[in-house]
Structure formats: C-alpha cells, structure tokens
Amino acid sequence: MENIKEIDNENKAMIKIAESNPMEVNQINKSLLADPAPLGLAAFGFTTFLLSFVNAGILSGTAVSVVMPLAFSYGGFAQLLTGAFEMRRGNTFGFTAFTSYGSFWFFYGLLVFFSYLKIITISVHALGIALILWGLFTLYMWANAMRLNLALNMTFLFLWLAFMALGFGAYYSNTTLTRIGGIFGFITAFFAVYTSFAIISNSIKEKTLPLGSPWFKK
Template sequence: MSEKKPDAIADPGPLGLAGFGLTTCVLSSINAGLLPGADIGVVLPLALTYGGTSQLLAGMWEFRKGNTFGATAFTSYGAFWIAFYLLVTHISSLGSATGAGVGMFLLMWGIFTLYMFIGTLYLNRALFLVFLFLTITFFLLAIANFSGSSPSIGGWTGLLTGILALYTSFAGIVNTNANRVVVPVGSSILKPR
C-alpha cells in the first residue's frame, strides 16, 4: 500500500503579514499621536483576533509547510498580540504596570525580533525591512517606557513597519495569483546554501 502524500496548503504568509501589519498600523497611529490614546479600545479587538489569532493560525500552517522561520515568527507575534490584549484589558486587576515593566516586556520582544531579523538576511528584502524596522520600533518603545517619554518616534517607525508588512502581504497575494513576480520583494542579502 502506498503512503498518502499530505495535501498541499496555501501560503499562510500573506495572512500572517496582513494580521500583523494592520494591527501594527492602528496601534502605531496611537503611539505616533495621530489618534488619541483613548482610542486604544479600537486596537484591542484587532489584537485578539486579526493580529493575535490569525497570526497564531498562520504560524501553525507554516509548521505544516515546514517553514521554521514563518512558524516561529507568526506564532510568536500572534502570542504577542494576545499578550498585549491581556496586558491592556487586565491592567487594573494586575495592579498598575510600571513603565519599567512594560519597558522590559518591549525590550525582550526587541531582542527576539533582533535575532529573527538576522534570519531575514536569507529571505527577501521586503521581510528584511519589516524586521529591521520592527526591531527598531521595539527598542524605541522600550526606551520610551523605561524613560517615561513619549512613544511617538516608536509609533512612527511602527507605522512604517506595519505598512511594509502590508506591502509584503500584498506582494504575496498578487504574485501568487499572477503566478509570477508582479510586486517586487527583492532578493535575499545572503544566499542560502
């Protein structure tokens, strides 16, 4: 009896990037001062569903496809958005979170993102830029929380990060449907062996 081959699945990358990019743009608009801080409630449903759950699912599908980078990235950032939702919605029951506590939360995500960024040296330039600006964003937001200063610079870099993620998602959708490169993402900086 022959072994049945697993069914092919669609690329979950564009879904994960869209969930990340859209949610990041909305939160970063608040951090940059384009929207008032009182509008944080608009981010929370996105953080739980599109940024959180959709990315978590995309990560599981990346595991299925054998893509370690995509699986680690989408699962982790999906968990980030769910943790963000819980942090904001449960802050009163947890006691007030200090700037240092939130700063440490963001710093550790910055460190994680930095090593994921190094992995993008072997991927396309669009992902390289997403992770470069995400690394910068986390570190700027961590510094703002540690120092008690405005998160606006981190908000602007976060907005750029979200736009780059949406562009990369768009490229994945269009290029897959066209069965050729229509929207460029650029070649990798380093060539895999």
C-alpha cells in the first residue's frame, strides 16, 4: 500500500508541474528515454563498413549478396527506428539524419534486388547523379554537424567525400574513384562506430572517451 501511495504522490507532483510548467514535463519525459543515437550510428557504421569492402575492391561484387540483408535489417530498419525516437525526443538533426540515411539503405537494397531480378537495368549515369545528390544532402548536414561534436563532424565530412567519389566514379565508370570512395567509406564507418561506442561508454561510466569540441558554437 505504501508503494501505491508513493506512486500516487509522484503522479500528483507531475500534474502540479504540468499545470505550472509544461516545458519541464517535456524535459522529464525526454530524460526518461534512452539515447537512440548509438543504435543508429552503429547501424550506419557497420553497414557502411561492409559495403566499403566492395567499393574499395577488396571483395568482389558477389559480396553484395551479404550486404543487402544487412542494408535492409540494420542499416535501413534500425536507422528508421532511431529516427522515430529522435523525433520523439525533439532532435530535428538526428531525426532528419537517421531517417534519411535509413531510407538510403532501403533505396540501395531495392536497387540491387530489382536489378538481380532483372526488373530494372541500372543506369550508371542515373546512379552517379543519385549518389552525388546524396552527397549534396550530406554536405548541408555536415555544415550543421560542425556545431556538434568533432566525431560527428568527421563522420559527415568523410561521408560527403565518399558519396562524391562514388557518384563521379559511377557516372564516369571510373574504378579508381569508386575505390577511393570505398576508402572514404571505411573512414566514415570508423568515426560513426567510434561515436556510437563513446556515447554508450560515457552513459555507463564517467565520460572518459572524448568526442571532440565542435568547430563552431551553437
């Protein structure tokens, strides 16, 4: 009975806070939610890391058959889920980034899947333009990431370079550019996974893993 009374008192306290300061309730609710960013960063990082083996020419194109399931299940779905929780937390940047890049992995997976079934024929020029457009999107996300921590800043910087190299590599059927894009992909994946690891570690114990200072203040 005492526990029930304590819960009832807590509910009454929350009602009083809501009546006096609704914004404070939002902050309390937000603090009760786990930070979804490490999940999205890990999903993005590990999927990018695997695909970069193909783009860099380390693995043959047949390895895409392994990349695809990961692209749908982890790179795609997990990032869309992360984006939904970022929206719930009121994080516009996180919502836009994770939802967009989660959608990218679905785009990539469907492209390869439909091509394998011979439903479509992939135009290298159209693919190149699509990747360059993703590069432009990443460019303005990077411009905003400069006001966040350095690790995220580097993630978006090298992702932008990767998209541009892969885009022009596809458009001009230039293997060298594609492999350079794969190398940038490895670097991107490293920063994404490190950021994920650092956020998780710093949430469990004292902040010991640095994320770096932003280039510009908010």
